[in-house]
Amino acid sequence: MSESSRIARHPFTVAPPSPAVGRLARFSLDRYFLHATMLPTFVVMLCIFGLPLLFSFYLSFTGWSLTQELLGGSFVGLANYEDLLADPVFIGSLGITFGFTAAAVAAQLGLGLAIAMLLNLDLPYMRVFRTALVVPMMITPIVGALCWKLLLDPSHGVVNYLIGERIVWLGMPGTALAAVWLVNVWHSTPYVALILLAGLRSLPSEPREAAAIDGASRWQMFWHVTLPLLRPYLLVALLLRTIFEFRAFDNVYAMTGGGPADSTMVLSMYTYLTSFVQFDFSLGAAASWLMLAMSMLMCLFFIAVIRRRDAH
Amino acid sequence: MAVVIGSRRAKRLEAALAYLALIVLTVAFLFPLVWILGLSLKTRPQIFSDPPLFLWWPTLEHYVDVLGRADFVKAFINTLIVSSSAVLLSLCVGVPAAYAFARFPFRGRSFLFFTLLVMRMLPPIAVLVPMYVLFSKLGLTTTHLSVVLAYTTFSLPLVVWIMRGFFEDLPPEVEECAWIDGATRYTAFLRVVLPLARPGMVAASILCLQLAWNDFLFAAVLTNNATQTLPVLMAGFSGGDSGVDWGAMTASGMLVILPVIIFSFAAQRHLVAGLSSGAVKG
Numbered sequence: 001m002s003e004s005s006r007i008a009r010h011p012f013t014v015a016p017p018s019p020a021v022g023r024l025a026r027f028s029l030d031r032y033f034l035h036a037t038m039l040p041t042f043v044v045m046l047c048i049f050g051l052p053l054l055f056s057f058y059l060s061f062t063g064w065s066l067t068q069e070l071l072g073g074s075f076v077g078l079a080n081y082e083d084l085l086a087d088p089v090f091i092g093s094l095g096i097t098f099g100f101t102a103a104a105v106a107a108q109l110g111l112g113l114a115i116a117m118l119l120n121l122d123l124p125y126m127r128v129f130r131t132a133l134v135v136p137m138m139i140t141p142i143v144g145a146l147c148w149k150l151l152l153d154p155s156h157g158v159v160n161y162l163i164g165e166r167i168v169w170l171g172m173p174g175t176a177l178a179a180v181w182l183v184n185v186w187h188s189t190p191y192v193a194l195i196l197l198a199g200l201r202s203l204p205s206e207p208r209e210a211a212a213i214d215g216a217s218r219w220q221m222f223w224h225v226t227l228p229l230l231r232p233y234l235l236v237a238l239l240l241r242t243i244f245e246f247r248a249f250d251n252v253y254a255m256t257g258g259g260p261a262d263s264t265m266v267l268s269m270y271t272y273l274t275s276f277v278q279f280d281f282s283l284g285a286a287a288s289w290l291m292l293a294m295s296m297l298m299c300l301f302f303i304a305v306i307r308r309r310d311a312h
Numbered sequence: 313m314a315v316v317i318g319s320r321r322a323k324r325l326e327a328a329l330a331y332l333a334l335i336v337l338t339v340a341f342l343f344p345l346v347w348i349l350g351l352s353l354k355t356r357p358q359i360f361s362d363p364p365l366f367l368w369w370p371t372l373e374h375y376v377d378v379l380g381r382a383d384f385v386k387a388f389i390n391t392l393i394v395s396s397s398a399v400l401l402s403l404c405v406g407v408p409a410a411y412a413f414a415r416f417p418f419r420g421r422s423f424l425f426f427t428l429l430v431m432r433m434l435p436p437i438a439v440l441v442p443m444y445v446l447f448s449k450l451g452l453t454t455t456h457l458s459v460v461l462a463y464t465t466f467s468l469p470l471v472v473w474i475m476r477g478f479f480e481d482l483p484p485e486v487e488e489c490a491w492i493d494g495a496t497r498y499t500a501f502l503r504v505v506l507p508l509a510r511p512g513m514v515a516a517s518i519l520c521l522q523l524a525w526n527d528f529l530f531a532a533v534l535t536n537n538a539t540q541t542l543p544v545l546m547a548g549f550s551g552g553d554s555g556v557d558w559g560a561m562t563a564s565g566m567l568v569i570l571p572v573i574i575f576s577f578a579a580q581r582h583l584v585a586g587l588s589s590g591a592v593k594g
Contacts, residue, residue: 033497034416037408042424044405044468048461049431049439056442070449115337121330129334131577136341138576142528142543143565146550147348150558156360158347186341247435250528254547268437268529275441276533288438295438299430 053292059285066279073282080286090287093265100181100266101245107185108241109234112192117222119193120200130197137190145254148183173263176256180264183251188244192237199233200226232309239302246295267291352562359558374563384564386538387545394456394531394541395524398463399517402471405464407513410475411501415484425472432469436529439465444533454536462530467520474519474582478512479505515582518575525572542568 060080062073084090119130136144151159152169160166169175203226211225227234249268252258258265258273271291275284351359353370378384412418413425443462444453452458486508490500528543535544546568549561 030416030497033501034412034418037412038418038424040405041409041428041468041472044464045424045427045431048443048465052439052442052446055446056438059442059445066445066448070446114333118330118334118337121327123327123330129338132338133334133341134576134580135345135573138522138573139345139569140526140528140543140572142526142547143568144344146546146561147344147565149550150351150556150561151344151347156362156558158364161362161364186344190341243433247437249437253528253532254550268435271437271441272529275437276444281441281445284441288435288441291435292438295434296430299433302433303426303429 056285056288059282060289062282064282066281076282080282081290083283084286084290089262089265090270092262093267093270096177096263096265097246097248097267100177100248101242104181104184104188104245104248105238105241107181108189108192109238111185111189112237113196113234115189115193116196116200119197134190134194136187137194139187141187141250142254144187145183145251148179148186149255152179170256171260173261176260177264180251180255183255184245184248187251188241192241195237195240196230196233199230203229232305235305236302239298239305243295243298243302246298247291348562349566351558352566354559356559374559375567378560378564378567381560383537383545384542384567387540387542390456390535390539391525391541391543394459394463395521397456397460398467398524399520401460402464402467402520403513403517406468406471407475407506407509408501410472411479411505413472413476414479414482425476428469428472432466432473436465440530440533447534453534454539456539458534459531459539459541462534463524463527466523466527470520470523471516474516475509475512478509482508515579518579519582522572522575522579525575 058071059073061075061077063076063079064073115133119126119133149170151157154160154166154168154171157169159169167175169179207225207229208221211221216225247268248266249272252264252266252269253272256264258269267287268291271284271287274280274287352374353372354365354368355371355373358365358368413421440462443458447453447458447461452461482505486504487497487500490504491497495503526543527541528547531541531544532547535541540548542564546561546564549564550556
């Protein structure tokens, strides 16, 4: 049922004296009600989201320090953006963020799909496995990362004991990034698995039954029937995880702080250090606007996907 | 759905392989947590014993120690205050809006709605930079209020998303009946719709509470020693000159994640809808 028909089906209000007056009264009552319900959300959104973002847009074009008046910065044009693009650490962090996001999302989707397929099997005790496998995503991210730091400790960590070597995991550029990636995959794969499992459960059974009657093998069934049907869910999981991995911060902060040698310097970490360690808010604002622009694009794409699906 | 392929023996083999894969995965996913739980139950020398101990008599000394620390108790109370205030604020502001989103086709509806979605998805650090500056000019930094407002950036969209779905599933006849009985829109909403929407509000609160409880970034920037939350306190355990205090760290870590795990299992049915921002109904 469409929205308009739903509203049109509300003909009764407090007994109207005459049809015309009643319609008018109802109309204005609905307007007041609409304003009363929407206004608080609108105001809160404006105050904690709209205004700060506008202000940081302004900041990114000025040279401003915390001791100055709020709007007292001097206009410097694109200088902050030019500084960023001339900073090898920032350029490096762009590459690291995109590479990290791609690697993390790919692993989460692959592993998540495998787990979802397994959990969708019609076997006893599946609920137990489902419950056990979603635990990592419920853990406070910073606590998970700190725990992994202990597990990866070079001298007392259990990981080094199990593999029988003394690797300084978080002290070398290659292994540090891999360790942060591993923790991200560990933490977020259950999200993907749950989304895909919900997808698998909602798939119609007819296409699979038809394929079975036609003598499709397991592999053919998966590749030509299940996967295409699951595509909308895969797309949602892919986009959501990309958006969320793009802003990854907690794991990096807890495990490496962006080091060693800036090898785990993701964009969030770069912006954090610029703003809250070097206290260069103008540069931080410029960096955050570049991040915003990139994630806005991903969000718009996500929204376009949901709207198109809703339209069908 | 029953799609039968192959003989009984093949099916048995398949089930065995599936169980094997699931057991391996479960062990891999849970091992880190179980090991940390084990560490938190060891005495200091036992933690550092080489090779690691696999069997020992558990001790609660680190838990007693952590729960006796003034800063831990203070941080626990702070976390409780800011996360529950953020949830309450988001519910009061967001639930009526979600109802309007579900029932009125007003102008700008989809624009506002998707702005809310974007609000939830943009990188928090990008909002935090200007927010910190504005709050410090207003003298709000290091107060509970600043953290509560910051948390609203993710909890308000979540409340609106979940509650809109809930109101849409509620048949409009419910309100129509109330109107026939002489109720106005306000009273129908307050007396009839809201009580029916209580399960949805519970689910939304739990999901928001979980997000707020887990937040590190906002709290790390907007709090000081007096107002810090548990995740910020935890991060402090790992730095410092004295090195990592393994006992305090593992025990407090377990205490921090215990409530969230309980919350999450309580709201498990709504987890998928919540974490996919309503894109998938679980």
